[in-house]
Amino acid sequence: MKQQQIGVFSLTMIVIGLVIGMGIFRTAATSAANAITPTVYFTSWLVGGFIAFCGALTYAEIGSRYPVTGGYYRVFAYAYHPSIAFGINCIILVSNAASLSGVALIGSGYLSKLFPSIIYTDLHKAFVSCTAIAMFYLLNLRGLQMSSTAQNILMLLKIGLIVFLISLLFGEYPTPPAAIVPTSVPTMDWITSLGASLIAVSFTYGGYQQTINFGKDIDNPSKNLPKGIFIGMAIVILLYLLVNVSYYSIVGFDAMKLEKEVAYAAFLKVIGSKGAIVFSFLLFVGVLSYVNALLLSNPRVMYAMANDGTLPKLFAQQNKQGALWGGLTLFTSLCFVILFFSQQFEQILSFTIFLDCFGMTASAAAIFKLRKQTKHLNGTGIYSMKFFPVFPVIFILAYVFVGASIAIKNPSTAVLGCVALAVFTALYFVIKKPATTVP
Secondary structure, three states, rough: OOOOOHHHHHHHHHHHHOOOHHHHHOOHHHHHHHHHOHHHHHHHHHHHHHHHHHHHHHHHHHHOOOOOOOHHHHHHHHHHHHHHHHHHHHHHHOOOHHHHHHHHHHHHHHHHOOOOOOOOOOOHHHHHHHHHHHHHHHHHHHHOOOOOHHHHHHHHHHHHHHHHHHHHHHOOOOOOEEEEOOOOOOOHHHHHHHHHHHHHHHHOOOOOHHHHHHHHHHHOOHHHHHHHHHHHHHHHHHHHHHHHHHHHOOHHHHHHHHOHHHHHHHHHHHHHHHHHHHHHHHHHHHHHHHHHHHHHHHHHHHHHHHHOOOOOHHHOOOOOOOOHHHHHHHHHHHHHHHHHOOOOOHHHHHHHHHHHHHHHHHHHHHHHHHHHEEEEHHOOOOOOOOOOOHHHHHHHHHHHHHHHHHHHHHHHHHHHHHHHHHHHHHHHHHHHOOOOOOO
């Protein structure tokens, strides 16, 4: 019996589901704060979408040419060295913990709107975030599994909130004050502003890299893979642009820079405080589901590394309920540490994206070696992108640009990220037994 494979429609839905998260309800404010003009702001969202499209095509070919279980780690080990694979995989885990922490802060920020009489500090929001993470940590220790039904409900909730935000464009509201725009912006200032604005945009477009896992499961990949990615990313870009137009039209560009919970500000202006409170609660529920999803998935990455001998066997152990308690505990602890030292979303955002820059550039660059080593697969039905190497080069240069933008804006974050990569890479030689090799 022929194995059931993924068609264009299913792949399109998968791409949309991987990319659309909770970031669009918060990162618009951060991106606007870093944009000198509305032109820079909207350009960053267009450029970010195109970069994501280039990345999705690149990862799709990598997954098609090298369809192995283990994702990033196996690709890095094949293209570079197991120590580099270990180091980058570890910082990706840290990046995921930072991403979870950042999204939890988004949720706590919106949850605070339910109690307007209470003054919330960054420490309070971090405590609420830790409480939510701890709650799902305990549930996962008891073997909690997120069902596909819960995931579908979450997806419908997120899309419903986004569609409702877009629908606000068709109403009539008081026109917000015109944006205060400099009469003349030097070219370098414009470029610097674009790079800073792209940091938050890159976070919002993240997720497409998971297409690396679907190459071998796509029906007629050479035809359907690029089509599904193109349609999916086109829909995501359109939705994000429309949401941003909604924010811009209702809240106003200058107000967006000041209002961190920008979606709440839009709802408050349109449907009043009671409706905005309902929205805030629904968004917090969505955040909790995202928290649970990452707590479920990341310990399994550690489980795979432990079985490969690059992490202690502790991370492959399960409790009586089948939970990977070692990896779950470490990952949750990472989230707490990140929240304790970085209580603001912007700090966590910069740290997350800078770490991602290592993983994105290194993994995308693996396509050049894979192309040479797998020439025999050409013409066998695998996906092979057109106009190579244009898309991978654009993608790599874009993330080098974003990483450089973070280093210029937050040098300490860049130093910390580089030190983390060096430490994890060196740690490989301490943990890994010399006799063991990676196939």
